[in-house]
Amino acid sequence: MFEAKGNDMRRILVTGAASGIGAAVAAALDSQGHAVVRADLRGSADVQQLDVGDPAQWSALVAANGALDGLVNCAGVRIRTALVELDLDEWDHVMRVNLTGTFLGVQALARTWIAAGTPGAVVNIGSTTSFSAVPGQPHYCASKAGVAMFTKAAALELAEHNIRINAVAPGPIVTPMLQTRLDEPGQREWLTSQVPLGRLGRTDDVAAAISFLLSDAASFITGVTLAVDGGWLTR
Ligand SMILES: NC(=O)c1ccc[n+]([C@@H]2O[C@H](COP(=O)([O-])OP(=O)(O)OC[C@H]3O[C@@H](n4cnc5c(N)ncnc54)[C@H](O)[C@@H]3O)[C@@H](O)[C@H]2O)c1
Structure with a gap:
């Protein structure tokens, strides 16, 4: 079963690492002594460029970085558009980044771990909207529900290889993604009232x-x- 490595330093890839939750996760893992590989659509000196929806870019990134022990799939997009106004391009874009990108990352890392016979751990990013809908973002809700079920399906299939697949379901977290919403009248009060x-x-x-x-x-x-939501999903 899972081969414990004690508190040894591990090499962990974090996507969406240029901003928000991904940047904070990368900094936290850094401070715990892990070696963190940062990736994001927006590359920089510290962040390798990666479009999580592109399987060829995943292959290149994994090949360029050698053995990794963990993956955190933080890249994501949220666009608020009413269902009757939503066009297919926007639906596809949200699905491609949030759900397909999560699948491609798990698949890319799992392939390397199985080939090497080493254990691995992944954390995907769902949302309270994996389980509880809010109006105005049907594509986002569907993508995040998909992440929660994909996490279960991948965990079941990969358990025999000592690869663990989990997810977190954040409630409203103050990041650039949420900030656009907090800037709208009444939204900060409404979101806080739900927690x-x-x-x-x-x-x-x-x-x-x-x-x-x-x-x-x-x-x-x-x-x-795992809900990280101040109790949002208790309702
Ligand atoms: N902030 C919240 O309230 C909240 C709540 C629940 C879930 N989440 C989820 O947490 C994750 C991180 O969100 P955040 O709030 O930190 O947002 P954020 O906008 O601050 O960061 C998202 C990052 O993903 C990157 N990204 C977007 N498309 C990409 C692509 N195709 N390839 C690679 N990188 C890409 C962006 O460049 C950005 O750096 C997302 O999956 C989001 O859905 C956020």
Whole structure:
């Protein structure tokens, strides 16, 4: 079964690492002594360029970075558009980044782990909208529901290879993605009112849960989507 590695340093790939939750996760893993490979559509000196919807780019990134022990699929997009106004291009774009990108990342890393006979751990990013709909973003909700079920399906299939696949379901977390919504009249108040713990989430709240799911402390946990939502999903 899962080969514990103690608290050894690991090499972990984080997508969406240029912003928000991905940047915070990468910083948290850095501070814990792991070697972090950052990737994002927006590359920079510290961040390797990757479009998570492109399988060829995944292959190139994995080949260029050698052995990795973990993956955090933080890249994502959210666009708010009413169902009756939504066009197919926008639907496809949200699905491609949030759901197809998650699948391609898990597949790319799982292939390397199975070939090498080494264990691996992945954390995907769902959302409270994996389980509870909100109006105005049917494509986003569907993509995140897909992430939660894909996480289960991948966990079931890859368990025999000692590869764990989990996810987190953040509630409203203050990041550039949420900021556009917080700027709209009444949205900060409405979102906060939906959180039983009475505050919006911080990127560190999510980073802590992801660090746990990647760690050996979670070595008997696979296929779960852990809510990090201040209680949003209790309703
Ligand atoms: N902020 C929230 O309230 C919240 C809540 C639930 C879930 N989430 C999820 O958390 C994840 C991170 O969101 P965030 O709030 O940090 O957003 P963010 O916009 O701050 O960061 C998202 C990052 O993903 C990158 N990205 C977009 N498309 C990409 C692509 N095709 N390939 C590679 N990178 C791409 C962006 O460049 C950006 O750096 C997303 O999956 C989001 O859906 C966020």
